[in-house]
Amino acid sequence: MGLNQSIVWIDEKEARVLSVDNGIRQKATILALEASAQPSVCDANANSPSGFFCRVARALDWADEIVIVGPSSTKEEFVKYMHKNDHAIDPRILGIESIKDPNDLELFGFAKLYFKAGVPVRGGNGAQPSS
Numbered sequence: 744m745g746l747n748q749s750i751v752w753i754d755e756k757e758a759r760v761l762s763v764d765n766g767i768r769q770k771a772t773i774l775a776l777e778a779s780a781q782p783s784v785c786d787a788n789a790n791s792p793s794g795f796f797c798r799v800a801r802a803l804d805w806a807d808e809i810v811i812v813g814p815s816s817t818k819e820e821f822v823k824y825m826h827k828n829d830h831a832i833d834p835r836i837l838g839i840e841s842i843k844d845p846n847d848l849e850l851f852g853f854a855k856l857y858f859k860a861g862v863p864v865r866g867g868n869g870a871q872p873s874s
Contacts, residue, residue, distance in 0.1 A: 749806035750854040751799065752845065753813040753821055758799045759850075762806075763858060767851035771802040796824040800832055809836045810857045812850070814843040 748763040749770070760771040775795045785797035799821065803809060809832070811818045818839055825833045838857050845853065 746807040746858075747805055748808045748854065748858045749803060750810045750812060750850050751803065751821075752842070752850060753799065753811065753818050754815050755817045758795075758802075758821075760799065760802045761847065761850060761854075763851060763854040767847050767854070769847070770805075773798045773802055793824060793828075796821050797828075800825060800829045803832055803835075806832075807835060808858060810854055811836060811839045812842040812845075812853065814841065 745764065750761050750763055750767075752759045752761075756775050758771075758773045759769065760773070762768050762770050773795065785794050785801065811822060818841075822833075822836060822839055825836065840853070842849075842853060
């Protein structure tokens with residue numbers, strides 16, 4: 744069984760979490776200002792950036808490898824949040840890149856630059872692997 748690979752497109756308004764395997768499929772869309780119907784660990788700061796980032800992190804609990812992309816600094820802020828608050832997921836982040844308004848096919852192609860037959864092309868948090 745292969746690794747669960749994911750690409751996250753994030754800006755200040757929303758995050759799209761997509762699964763990358765033999766294609767790409769939407770796993771979740773998380774809105775920055777979103778009322779949750781179900782109580783969760785993210786409710787304390789529900790409409791703050793940390794509440795938004797917490798909800799995105801929970802949508803990534805299933806992922807083994809993650810690439811974070813987006814048009815603004817929100818992607819870096821999300822990675823900083825993960826580094827500080829979610830030590831289980833943080834090492835799974837393979838890369839952080841700027842990309843503006845891609846469609847799902849473009850996201851799939853972009854993710855394939857980071858995932859190669861179940862082995863990351865890059866090391867954690869965007870670092871090149873050592874040879």
